[in-house]
Amino acid sequence: MKTKVRAIAGGIGICRILLFWTSTVLRELFASHETMAAVKGVILRGMSILTPGHDCRGCAGAQAISKKGLFSQ
Template identity: 50%
Template sequence: MKTKIHATAGIIGFLIIGIFWTSTVLSELFGSYEDIASVKTAILQGMFILIPALMIAGGSGMVMGQRRTDIPAVSKKKRMPFIVANGLLVLVPAAIYLQSKASVGDFDGIFYTIQGVELVAGAANFILMGLNIRDGLAMTRMCRKRKKHVQ
C-alpha cells in the first residue's frame, strides 16, 4: 500500500509541475498580461495540492527506502535534497512574488528575470523527479524479480 501511495503522490507532483511549467511558457508566449496573471494565480492555488503531494511522496519514500542501498535508491536519496531545496528556496518564493507582481500588472525586468529563474528551476525539478520515477520503476522491477526467484 505504501508503494501505491508513494507512486501516486509522486506522479501527481510530477504532473502538476509539468502543468505549471507548460502553462507558464504558453501564457508568456501566446497570452495576454491577463492570461499570465491568471496562470500565476492558478499556480499559487495549485500549491495547495502540489506541496502535500510532494510531502507524501517524500515522506513515504524516506520510510520505504531508509534501509535500501541499491544504486537506484541511493540515487533517489541524493536527488531529493536538491528537489526540496529548489522547491522551498526558489520555486515557492518565485511563485508568490510573480503572482503578486502579475496581479497588479507589473511586468517589469525583475518580473521576467524571476520568471526565467523559475522556469529553469522548475525544469530542473521536473527532470530530477522524472529521474526519480525512472529509478522507482527500476526498484519495483528489482523487487518483483526477487519475489519470483524466492517462490
C-alpha cells in the same frame, strides 16, 4: 499500500510540474496581461496540491528506507 501512495503522489507531482511549466511557456508566448495574472494565480493555488504530494512521497520513501535498516540506529 505505501508503495502505491508513493507512486500516486509522485505521478501527481510530475504532472503538476509539467502543467505549471507548459502553462507558463504558453502564457508568455500568447497571452494578454490579464491572462498572465490569472495563470499565475492558478499556479499559486496549484502549489497547495503539489507541496503535500511531495511531502507524502517523501514520508513514504523515508519509511520504506528505514524498514530496510539504512536509517536505523
